Amino acid sequence: QSVLTQPPSASGTPGQRVTISCSGSRSNIGGNSVYWYQQLPGTAPKPLIYRDNHRPSGVPDRFSGSKSGTSASLAISGLRSEDEADYYCATWDDTLSGPVFGGGTKLTVL
Amino acid sequence: QVQLVQSGAEVKKPGASVKVSCKASGYTFTNFYIHWVRQAPGQGLEWVGRINPSGGGTSYAQRLQGRVTMTRDTSTSTVYMELSSLRSEDTAIYYCARSPTVTTENDYWGQGTLVTVSS
Numbered sequence: 001q002s003v004l005t006q007p008p009s010a011s012g013t014p015g016q017r018v019t020i021s022c023s024g025s026r027s028n029i030g031g032n033s034v035y036w037y038q039q040l041p042g043t044a045p046k047p048l049i050y051r052d053n054h055r056p057s058g059v060p061d062r063f064s065g066s067k068s069g070t071s072a073s074l075a076i077s078g079l080r081s082e083d084e085a086d087y088y089c090a091t092w093d094d095t096l097s098g099p100v101f102g103g104g105t106k107l108t109v110l
Numbered sequence: 111q112v113q114l115v116q117s118g119a120e121v122k123k124p125g126a127s128v129k130v131s132c133k134a135s136g137y138t139f140t141n142f143y144i145h146w147v148r149q150a151p152g153q154g155l156e157w158v159g160r161i162n163p164s165g166g167g168t169s170y171a172q173r174l175q176g177r178v179t180m181t182r183d184t185s186t187s188t189v190y191m192e193l194s195s196l197r198s199e200d201t202a203i204y205y206c207a208r209s210p211t212v213t214t215e216n217d218y219w220g221q222g223t224l225v226t227v228s229s
Contacts, residue, residue, distance in 0.1 A: 002154060037155075042171055042204055044219040045147075045155065056217065077201055090214040098171060099145070099214040104154040 003028060004102035011108040017077040020105045022089030024070050028100055032092040032100055034072040036087055039086040039104075042057045047085070051073060076107075112136040114144075114206050114220035121226045123229065127194040132206030138162040141186040143209045143215060146191045148202040158204070159226045160212065161189055169212070196227045 005023040006024040022034065024041040036037050037045035047056050049065035052072065064075045072091075076083055118130040132144060148157040159170035161180040167182045179192045193200060204223045207216035 009215040015163055023116055033215075035212065035216075037216075042218075045207075046219070047217055050217075086220075090155075092213045096172065098169065099157045101157065101214070 002103040003100040006102035006105045009106050012079045014079055014109045016079045020074045020087050022072045022102050028091045028093040028096040030070040034067050036074045036089045037089045081109050112218045116220040116223045119224040122188045122196050126196050128225050129192040130204050132220050134187045144189045144209045147205045150202040168173055198227050201227045
């Protein structure tokens with residue numbers, strides 16, 4: 001049972017816009033920055049969004065992050081087949097005094 | 111270029127210990143924390159702990175306290191993660207990752223090390 005709650009799966013067709021949610025509480029998302037990672041099959045996670053809504057260099061602007069209260073979202077527009085991957089949110093938890101991850105969302109491009 | 115290169119796969123028996131290394135290059139080793147994150151087969155990511163290569167200070171996940179130890183060797187820019195009293199549920203890929211802060215702002219990751227615990 002992860003501290004942060006993500007839907008286990010999401011899907012969309014090429015060109016569509018999809019969003020993945022990440023729900024937490026005041027002790028984590030409510031007071032700390034959120035990070036998003038993309039994990040392609042058989043590879044290490046790759047940073048996608050940092051500090052709620054910033055993209056590392058090299059990440060397409062099709063990917064965007066947002067946060068409101070105790071929830072965060074990752075939006076992917078212009079969906080492409082290579083976006084098929086697992087996506088994880090992460091943040092700091094003040095109660096646990098450590099980082100926590102969401103359970104991950106498997107994105108399928110139909 | 112920044113690289114984190116981890117040691118190879120390990121197979122251990124229950125009750126044994128394992129020590130995984132993570133060698134950093136391409137940046138000033140002492141300027142970034144190293145976090146360890148593990149992923150059991152078919153499961154999500156779990157934070158294991160972190161070490162500050164500058165002073166050696168560590169912080170571990172509560173559920174692994176007492177079984178995990180992280181150390182560093184500044185002469186070789188290498189961080190080590192040792193997990194003792196291994197159980198089958200410790201079977202996972204263990205990743206090291208760099209971060210400028212104590213949070214999971216991990217910008218570079220190692221390739222992962224598979225640790226299998228089996229009798």
